[in-house]
C-alpha cells in the first residue's frame with residue numbers, strides 16, 4: 001500500500017466499514033494518522049479526494065465523523081508508529 005499523500009503515513013493494513021475485506025482500485029480510505037480522505041488509484045496508490053456527492057448522506061456523515069475524530073485526537077506519535 002502506498003503512503004498517505006497528505007502526511008506520508010504508511011498504512012500497513014486496511015480495515016473496512018463494509019463487508020469487503022480487501023481494498024480495490026476506486027475505494028475510499030481515511031488516513032488513520034491525519035484524517036485525509038484518499039482514494040485507491042491505479043496500482044493501489046493513494047490519491048487525495050473529496051467526499052463524493054454520490055454517497056448517501058449517512059455515508060458522507062460517517063466519513064466526516066471519522067475525520068473529525070482522527071483530527072481531534074491528533075497525529076500518531078512517532079514512537080508509536082511502526
Ligand SMILES: [Zn+2]
Pocket residue numbers: 004005006007008009031032033034035036
Ligand atoms: Zn495521512
